[in-house]
Amino acid sequence: MEDKNIADWMNTSDPSQQKAIVDDIAGRLDLAALKISQVFLGLQPYLTNEDQPLPQIAQALRLLADVLNQLQAPLDRIDIHQLTTYFCQRLVNEDRLGSFRAGIKECAEILSALAKMKPKFPSTDARLIAQAIFSFNIERNLRDQKAATRRTLLELLDTLIQLYKPSLIINGSSKAFVEGVVLMGEFEKDPTCLGILLPMYEKLSKEWELSEDALLLIWDSFVRYYPITISGQNASVPTPDDLRRFLLNCFISNDTYAKNAFPRLIELLDTSQDLSANVKNEVFRTMETCITSYSLPAVLEWAPKVWDSVKFEVWNGENDEFIRGALNVIHGITRALSSQADWNDTENPSVKIVLSILNECKERLIDSRQRHVVETGKILYAVATASPYGFSWATRMLLPSMFTHWQGLVSKSDKTAILGIFNRILEARLLVEQELEAKLRDEASSQATPRGDGLSPPTRADYLSQSKDRLASTLNETRRNLVDDIYFSAMTEKISDSPDGTQFRVTTIQGLVFLMSIQDLLSDFEKGAIIESLNEILLQPNQIDSLSEAAASALQKISTGDPVKFQQITLVNFMSKLPKSISADKRQRKSELDSVIDLLDSLTKIACTATCNAETGQSATETDPKHYVFDVYQKALLSKLFDIIKQDGQLPYANVILGAIYRGLVSFDGVLDKELKSTHSAKPFVSSLHPYAWIPLTLLQQFVKIKHGPTNSETPYVGLDLPLDKDEVVDRFVSLLGDIITLALRSNQTTAENNFLNSRDVQSPNVSSQIWSLFVENAPENLNSTQQDLIYGPGDKCLASALSMSLVAGVRREDKSRLKIDVGNAALAMIKNATSTQNECSLYARVSMLYFLQLLVNKFGAAEEKIGGRSLVEIMVDLIHSCNSNPNELEVERYYQTLSYFTAAALACRDKSDQTLISLMVQGIKDPKAGRKVARSFRILLGPSKVMCKENFCLLRPIRQGRLFQFAVEEFIKLWRAYSFELQGDPNAKDIKTNCLIALTGCLAYMDTKVYLSHVNEVFPLILEGTNVQNDDFTKLACITIIRTLVPVCPGVIESHLDSVINRMTDRTHNTYYSPSDANVASRAAALEVLALLPRHIDKVAMLKRKNKVISELDTALADVSMEVRTQAQKCKMWYFNLVE
């Protein structure tokens, strides 16, 4: 049986068959139905036959290896011993038999499988195996074996080290074993082998009590690889980072290595000229790891020398990465030495070393004056952030002399440099405090278990607590100098507008923020004074940008840490600067509004770009106290807005305030969104409470009222109560109000639980939808049917409808039921409203009706809704068909306008009506009166929309572009050709052709190039022609922009029209006093960009022929009246300058 199995094994290379054989043998061995000796005997003919080919022998051994690895139960002790002895003999091969040279890897695997059969494996056999491996290495040259074999032998050794350490120590000495291992690694360069060898060295050094000699052997072996540059090429091989880590672990595996490691690393740094950047960085990393990993005695011995070798890198170095590496080492030195508890003793060796470092820094600061101030500051920071005691000594040693030094400084740049160091010290103080607090928290929460620092839990807690006290008292000693003499004096010092002066003030401001952040350092009065001085900077007109930014950023940080001070000082200061009203004089008003905008921009940055990190214990509204600053700011703005709106002629001012409310909301919503994402599982403050819905609701409550017609007999409606002003001013106000509503509703902060739309009246089905009532109290019950009718206006009702649209815009598609309106009816009403010529509504109100229609079609499927048996699409088609007989031109225009918005919405969501609607539009371009506008309206179909957008949960399917090309662009090409040839006699042919170009460009302007790339040969002549269309800047610019996109994508097409392209572009760019161009600035600049692309993408010979002509035109463009055009011409000229044979 076995003979057959083995014969089968020897004759097959099919893995599945091989597996079956192994499973069978192993299974029967486990059941004791078979003995290992039988298997071994079956294999014997293959193993010892000297005539057998070596691969056959290896194949036979592989069977045994696989079987042994598959066994569930270990073999008998005797069998194991006999097999071990036999395979060790094979490895040693004293008789130098040829057959024993085969299958070394398999032998190693068999021995490994046997060694793992604990406890049956005789531990004394471990030494036998180790000796056999070492003997094999010496006698038969391991170097000749493949890496996989060497790796298996190393793995076998590693197994022995892990399982049979005592057996490998001969006569109490491990040296012989270590020698054997080191010899195996003598020539090793293979990453997979090193991946086993290096961790083995680490284990031996760390866990075995090796003699100095043995450790030296290991050191000499692994240090050869430093810095390691060997790397693997595939995933199974250790990465360069793995190998680097293994080697680093060897370095720190035994303290004895310190005396070898540090000299070696210092030597490498000293010969830095020959080091590559990577090597040098590696040396710094190793130094840092060593210094923080060796025991204190080793560090004490080497820290001064390490400091000497790295300090000049900081003081004299130019490479930021090296400087950072050196600073990490210095930080490491202080951290390592800080583990010593008693730091008050200046005779303590640890303290002495750190003091000597600080003394050198002090000398540098005082003696060399400004030469190394910044660098010394970095060293101080590295020392001070290492531990509370590091910080304590750094301040004790340096601050007094720095104070003295400061007094003698005159120039602002010198003072800025020293201030930078003070800032770093304060920053270090904050960092160390945070670290200590984290440790104290850990300590309180963790069980009383001893840790690696050797301190018992109570001692450690005491130690941390003392550290905290010490830290708190450190700056108190020098508080007066630091706060009064340095920062307050710097803040009051006069500065010029020069960069030095500005930088000085900015650095001071940064320091003040640190001062404010340190607990209990400043009095309330001092904190108030700092805030006042920062406010003063921002409230000063025409302030330098960088100074304003620094002050705003500082106030933002201070305010989030102390919200009440924001409310009591900053907010009051800023709001008191807002005028009660603005002037009626246009110029004066603009200047006043500009000041208000600057002021509110700063305040918005302070109050709306972060949540509070300190709580007041109270909230400004019912929402999260972390929103305190934002809430009080928004409340103040609302209050100001309501005051302003009471006065006549103040709507532009109200717009600015409303703009600030909106800007603040956008910023704050972004902040909350980020927090929501970063703390995904965190629960909101109160889940049913929207964080800022109170803002739009307060606004609506203020401006939305129940109105009655002039005679009081008409049906009451919901209208807006706004002061009279120009349409565009009122429109801006309503549009901003709408934006605020939409933003609040569509925000990620709006959940099913806190959604404020139609949530209150869920239980009262008869109450009108809040879409129409706009949250007004006691709204008429029939509002659902009356409020959507705007055919006869009035204007304020139409504006209220714009706000209704804003609500619909913010509703998610899946929340259709929340609307509580009849989607089809509302959409039809909007068509009627938008096409009505009898309502006196503003532009924004009218376009809002169209947006309303779009939202209902795109998000809520209104196109197919039936109203009176006809679908909305059919009604639209009927309206367009009625245009032919409609004498009212304005009405016809409005029908087509409505059609274009309807089509855009249907096309975007790929409604089945889209083809019908697009065809109607295509036919519309032939209309002698409305045709031009219909042609232009094609740009609405793919153009960006503020309302019909993804943010408002609209469906914008990518397929819409292809469908528009198919149903419209291809039609325009056909029409244009028809009116160019067979229909050219038509009296309207010229206009229709132009309309084709305009409509086609309107489509392509927002279409991905890849959609029409396969038709580019048909499209391109029309695009070229489009650049000539008169009185249509959009079309001209769009055509040039399309050409600009096509030049790199399909240069062949451009080349075939090269002269036309150049002529069309230079016709646009040629803009002189006597011969002005028909193109605007944007088109002229774009044309120059096209010309600049040609030398890069078009055949050089072809371009060289035309170079002179283009250059002559470029010289003209260089004198264009517009700087933007000249800049493009200058760039373009360089491309032609470089175009040479």
Added chain:
Amino acid sequence: MGSAKELDNANPTILSASELQSQRQRRKGRDASAKEEGIREILMAKPSYALDPFYLSEYSDTDSDDDSTLEPIDEQEIYDLIAPISDPEHPLSLESLGVVKLQDVHLISPPDLANPAALSRVLVELTPTVTHCSLATVIGLGVRVRLEQALPPSYRVEVKIKKDTHSQSEEVNKQLADKERVAAALENANLMGILRKMMEPCQD
């Protein structure tokens, strides 16, 4: 500035970014367009229906006349043309090395800007980083070529070494002013290669 192999000034002073900005004196309100979107941008934003042709005047889709504001070439524009030119010795711009300075760009424009035949004169004074700079002529040539390429033909360009900043300024100035020598230099392919390399940043 110095020879390519042995640097004349291996460690030149480099101006910080804030110092470069200072030459443009950007104050609040002057360059509002570069700022992040603030309240002003929200209020000035085009209405959402700006694309709608039904709201534009009939048969005209032309923007407001944007050519009505003349933006004549000034010293700042000329300075911006030469500031990014890179030093042949260091990978740094002439601006950051302080070789070109805004206050050393002089422009004399004719009274009637509309007259295409009227000539404008440009004088640029260069400050070499060291007084013995051997590449002063090459840099001067680079500046001159750049301006001749980037300014309209009606501009006459003169490039000089600033007084007392170079030990051989007279000789260098003579070379830079000699049209024939300049033309001959531009025939030299190697030199043109260096100039093109220097002007590469101008194309960004």
